[in-house]
């Protein structure tokens with residue numbers, strides 16, 4: 542992403558944003574509410590036309606998986622059918638797609654739940670079905686916008702752990718928007734901080750030197766974690782305080 546500016550009705554919300562997601566790397570974007578994080582993700586998939594600047598993924602749309610805050614499962618289809626949907630849409634025969642779907646459900650600890658309709662699954666299970674749906678498409682890049690915000694701490698930790706193991710194994714690149722600074726650092730190779738909008742900018746970049754494979758919980762006890770967290774927290778607080786003073 543190079544020098545990206547996004548504006549609504551002539552008002553720039555995000556200005557001059559440049560960032561790179563390396564092949565197979567995990568990148569998080571944090572910043573105050575309204576700083577343009579969701580707008581930036583939409584620009585990556587062409588749902589948002591930037592005022593200026595460029596986004597280059599080198600990927601076909603089908604190679605980009607998207608997981609937004611609200612899971613988009615179809616209520617009238619079972620978990621298995623939901624996961625198989627994208628595969629059959631891409632031309633896979635139904636039987637094979639359903640078998641693939643079962644394999645992905647099992648990988649996400651949902652074996653035996655394939656026949657359930659979404660309303661009969663817990664929030665965490667639904668989130669994992671949505672994750673299976675995206676992963677089954679074998680994306681090269683995943684865009685995620687606060688996908689786990691509605692989950693309780695334990696379920697969230699489990700889903701995130703599954704996700705990390707899978708993206709590491711499949712070498713999927715990730716761009717994650719999160720408000721959780723610990724989550725950003727514990728999962729990522731790079732974290733970018735957006736300043737308070739309007740006219741938000743990317744003001745900081747943090748290189749996260751924690752080892753891989755990564756345990757998203759245990760990595761928080763690594764000696765490199767606390768100093769990075771303190772820096773990120775201080776930088777974000779400064780952004781929010783400055784804006785509060787200006788107001």
Ligand SMILES: Nc1ncnc2c1ncn2[C@@H]1O[C@H](COP(=O)(O)OP(=O)(O)OP(=O)(O)O)[C@@H](O)[C@H]1O
Nearest residue numbers: 549550554572573574575576577578579580581738
């Ligand atoms: N379709 C739209 N039309 C006009 N303004 C918009 C539109 N979408 C977003 N905005 C504005 O652009 C700014 C950035 O919105 P965006 O949703 O990208 O922020 P965000 O960083 O994702 O915030 P949050 O953390 O609250 O999700 C906000 O001030 C928002 O009100």
Ligand SMILES: [Mg+2]
Nearest residue numbers: 578579580686
């Ligand atoms: Mg948002």
